[in-house]
Amino acid sequence: MSRHIKKLIHFSWVFACSITTIFAQDKDDETIETERVVIVKAYTPTISDAFKVKSTPVLNDSVTQKKKQIRYSIFSVPVASTFKPAKGRAANIDRPKKIPLYDNYATLGFGNFTSVLAEFYSNFQINRTDNIGLYLHHNSSQGGIEDVLLDDKFYNTFLDLNYTSRTKDFTYGIELGVEHQLYNWYGLPEIPALTQAQIDAIDPQQNYYGAKLGGKLQFDDLYFKRASLNYRFFGDALSTTEHHAVFTPTFEFEIADELITTDFIIDYLNGSFDRPLDFILQRPNNYSILNLGVQPNLVVLRDNLTLNLGASVFFSIDSENNDNDFFIYPKVTASYRLLEEAVIAYGGLEGGLRQNTYRDAVQANPYVSPTLRLTTTHNQFDAYVGLKGKISDVVSYNFRGGYISEDDKALFVNNRPETLQLEGYDFGNSFAYRYDDILTLSGYGEINFNINKKFKLGASAEYFNYNTEDEQEAWNLPEVKASVLMDYQITDQWFAGAQLFYVGERKDINTAVPFVASTPEAIVTLDSYFDANVNLGYRFNDKLSVFVKGNNLAGENYERWSNFPVQGIQVLGGITYKFNY
Secondary structure, three states, X not given: OHHHHHHHHHHHHHHHHXXXXXXXXXXXXXXXXXXXXOOOOOOOOOOOOOOOOOXXXXXXXXXXXXXXXXXXXXXXXXXXXXOOOOOOXXXXXXXXXXXXXXXXXXXXXXXXXXXXXXXXXXXXXXXXXXXXXXXXXXXXXOOOOOOOOOOOOEEEEEEEEEEEEEOOOEEEEEEEEEEEEEEEOOOOOOOOOOOHHHHHOXXXXXXXXXXXXXXXXXXXXXXXEEEEEEEEEEEEOOOOEEEEEEEEEEEEEEEOOEEEEEEEEEEEEEEEEOOOOOOOOOOOEEEEEEEEEEEEEEEEEEOOEEEEEEEEEEEEEEOOOOEEXXXXXXXXXXXXXXXXXXXXXXXXXXXXXXXXXXXXXXXXXXXEOOOOOOOEEEEEEEEXXXXXXXXXXXXXXXXXXXXEEEEEEEEEEEOOOOOOOOOOOOOOOOEEEEEEEEEEEEEEEEEEEEOOOOEEEEEEEEEEEEEEOOOOOOOXXXXXXXXXXXXXXXXXXXXXXXXXXXXXXXXXXXXXXXXXXXXXXXXXXXXXXXXXXXXXEEEOOOOEEEEEEEEOOOOOOOEEEOOEEOOOXXXXXXXXXXXXX
């Protein structure tokens, strides 16, 4: 019986071990999962048992003395004081006396040669944004030049009106003007001699009339930046008429932080002269020219460098002569600051198309005949380099050299006496245009002295060397020009000024010598001349002042144009009054 019990116990132990083995095998067969451990901070060992010295260490001295307690008290006694601090006050500044400004003035003066000078200017401020301006000018003389056989009186009068309005976003203005000029063709040549009866029969008087109307518009924050439109009528007493209109819109915009400006030009000229180009064919002397142009320009700013890169493109249409031309011109300028404001180097290569008009000819030489042939001047290029700057707050300078190429440059020449003398300009006493291709080498120098606010002095000189293609000379163009200008405020009441001018020799056609087709034309040389003008004034108060002007004080009856001597010493005195309404 016991043997059976032992077998049962043994069997039970084996069965239990088998079950345990089976379960252990199942547990081992399962897949072990992997885990990702992220170390956020590197392990930094620390010393945890370091000894720290206490702020109050324990002393192991054998003798320890007890701190002695100190007692103290403050005895305050009030002290009487009579001190009173003064209040702060700003220091006084010596302010300059405020200069009164006046919107209106009137000037009236009289002088020898029965001359009259009158000016009137007025500005009406309608409101904060609008104003109207008026300017009237009159300058005349009854003549009296020595040894002149014909009447030599003249006068020049013009009146300008303008209206301007300024708003938040744009500004616009309108201009209106009229003018009247009277001159005489008094420059008769000495040969051939005329009888007194023939001289008395000449009517040398010429009257010029003109009117203008213009408008301008400017925007502040648009690509369309500004535009101007100007129309001018000009004519004379001999049935000459001229219409000239110019429209110029301008656009500005930025590309890559660079400013690009583009000007468009529409220039139209139309006119006619009463006298035909030739008596045989009776061809009318009419002209009608339309110039269309565009001028883009890129401005580049780099530290001390300023660079303008541009060009001009024009298409010119001459309707009367059936001639159309296309032109391209450079427009490049640059300046570089070598020594801040002291030395600035600059240069350029520019060109353009210039429209010659009858009015421009009259303003330059009022003794032209109404028989001009008008065309455009083609300025191929104007190349120049120079230096300018301020040596100090007192001295500034500007020196420049250049080379210019011009096709069809207008030159004034003396007209020969006509065989059939019908008008007052047919006696060799008027001027006309001749055109030629000219190369010009030029030099210019200028220096200015601003000693202080009361004294200013400036001097300039120019030199020209001309090379003509067809003409013998660059008619009536001087080789040398110089001037000195001075302005001096002597005291608070006295003021003075001076203008000195020098013009070198010029050459013109000698109309006294008969023209022979097989030989060159005879030439006459006009002497150089010096002209000294001085003015002196006294100011009674801010409103009232008197003045005296002296012109051509050197006393020379020099000839500005061939056979046209000028008035000698001229003295004119007058009064000026400033006021506000």
